[in-house]
Amino acid sequence: MTDSRVVRYVLRFVAVAYLFLLVAWPVSLVAKNTFAHGWSSMRTALADPIVTGSLKLTVYVAVVAVIFNLVFGVGISLILVRRRFPGRRALSALIDLPLAVSPVVVGLALVLTYNRRDGWLGTTLEDHGFHVLFANPGIIMATTFVSLPLMIREIVPVLEEIGTDQEQAARSLGANPRQTFLRITLPSIKWAVVYGVVLSLARALGEFGAVKIVAGNIAGRTQTATQVVEQTYQDFQQNTAYATSFILALLAVASIVVVSIIRPKGNT
Amino acid sequence: MIWFSLIVLIPLSAVIVKAKSGGWDGYWHTITNPQTWAAIKLTIIQSLLVTLVNVFMGTLIAWVLVRDHFFGKRAVEVVIDIPFALPTIVAGLVLLSLYGPRSPIGVDVAGTQKAVFLALAFVTVPFVARTVQPVLEQLDEEVEEAAMSLGASRLTTFRRVVLPSLAPAIGAGAALSFARAVSEYGSLVLLSGSLAMRTEVASVRILSYIENGNTAAAAAVASTLLMISLAVIVLVDIVQRRIARRD
Numbered sequence: 001m002t003d004s005r006v007v008r009y010v011l012r013f014v015a016v017a018y019l020f021l022l023v024a025w026p027v028s029l030v031a032k033n034t035f036a037h038g039w040s041s042m043r044t045a046l047a048d049p050i051v052t053g054s055l056k057l058t059v060y061v062a063v064v065a066v067i068f069n070l071v072f073g074v075g076i077s078l079i080l081v082r083r084r085f086p087g088r089r090a091l092s093a094l095i096d097l098p099l100a101v102s103p104v105v106v107g108l109a110l111v112l113t114y115n116r117r118d119g120w121l122g123t124t125l126e127d128h129g130f131h132v133l134f135a136n137p138g139i140i141m142a143t144t145f146v147s148l149p150l151m152i153r154e155i156v157p158v159l160e161e162i163g164t165d166q167e168q169a170a171r172s173l174g175a176n177p178r179q180t181f182l183r184i185t186l187p188s189i190k191w192a193v194v195y196g197v198v199l200s201l202a203r204a205l206g207e208f209g210a211v212k213i214v215a216g217n218i219a220g221r222t223q224t225a226t227q228v229v230e231q232t233y234q235d236f237q238q239n240t241a242y243a244t245s246f247i248l249a250l251l252a253v254a255s256i257v258v259v260s261i262i263r264p265k266g267n268t
Numbered sequence: 269m270i271w272f273s274l275i276v277l278i279p280l281s282a283v284i285v286k287a288k289s290g291g292w293d294g295y296w297h298t299i300t301n302p303q304t305w306a307a308i309k310l311t312i313i314q315s316l317l318v319t320l321v322n323v324f325m326g327t328l329i330a331w332v333l334v335r336d337h338f339f340g341k342r343a344v345e346v347v348i349d350i351p352f353a354l355p356t357i358v359a360g361l362v363l364l365s366l367y368g369p370r371s372p373i374g375v376d377v378a379g380t381q382k383a384v385f386l387a388l389a390f391v392t393v394p395f396v397a398r399t400v401q402p403v404l405e406q407l408d409e410e411v412e413e414a415a416m417s418l419g420a421s422r423l424t425t426f427r428r429v430v431l432p433s434l435a436p437a438i439g440a441g442a443a444l445s446f447a448r449a450v451s452e453y454g455s456l457v458l459l460s461g462s463l464a465m466r467t468e469v470a471s472v473r474i475l476s477y478i479e480n481g482n483t484a485a486a487a488a489v490a491s492t493l494l495m496i497s498l499a500v501i502v503l504v505d506i507v508q509r510r511i512a513r514r515d
Contacts, residue, residue: 015332024347026362093505100497102451104471105490109279112286206355208454226357245358252353
């Protein structure tokens, strides 16, 4: 079967070459460009209060968004799988919407709802001195919006697979709902939750379009790391742009590697 | 539920309502504005092209990952997921460093429609490959062997035996990658230059409407994109239900 071996090699070569040219090579260049002059670009970038401020903000926003996702993602998944109600199918389709909607549209949607002039909720909230737009709540909302489905999509299949037998057994033995959840449900969806957390964390750290619109890009205050990359690049501070990108890319790659290591464990 | 509505449903319906505020005429006027129309057309054409490439390359990559075994396969698995986790602005920057004005290999596509294609191809790499892969893994190789032992050529076997079982997954992956491509923004900012009438995509157009304070027009374009996303999701949902029923 030399013929099939040739086909195999050709296919392997095409796949690897495509991925190398499109993904691996460009991504590796960011590391190369960052360290082209040794550690100096990285040092300059990390000495810049705008960069460090944006990184802190990004991490803060991402962590808060992931906590929201954790609580509501598990909650919504439980409702979706365990309850039967009209509109359930529509809800499950809508959950995926943030994945397919342009981040710019997400930003616009939040602006229209929460702006202080004629936003549906914005006027009331502003009257109570609660600023959503151009402030942290807006950034957190935008980030949560785009990363929520990642959590739910991980948990729902696992919940569907484990079924309710064990939960019913626990309950018939006298466990209250809280005990059932903590002792039975949570341990079985543990890996899906971890996986969801890592994925939504990666997504949250890298959100750009939606945040750009709701945050107003105020340097040092509402500028996240991705905004800094854009601005520094356009201001011809390319070394800083590369250094910041490198940090973001490192986090992204790290999260994928973490996921690929823990996933086989989750299957057993 | 309330949380979900606050974050997702209410803001999205605000977009639709705002788009309607100008009436059909206003909506139509915005969409048929030459620059906007060019942006929408470019977005859809490039997304279709990219999806076509993904259908082919994605299936091929999935096949290589499932059926082939070679050193470094684990690394390839990681590489496929990079575009999914990499911040889009960083994606734009890395593509620019290889295929931009300072390209080490002398390929400069920055500011052309090829750049739009390239950026979209980058961000949609995982979709088809990742939806086809699990289906291909479950496929029984014996059926293929049976087909071949009965005299079918490799090509016939693939076309008549493998492809029909993969088709729903390929379709779902293609729909997802199309939706993602249509809505892409971040990676295009640096790479395409967003030249009006030439390399400006719909998302960028929305943003410039917002920056000019014309939220009604922004909402009109946005609701067009929203409708495309929604249609795609419903399509995927139907396809997946069909697969589930067959199992």
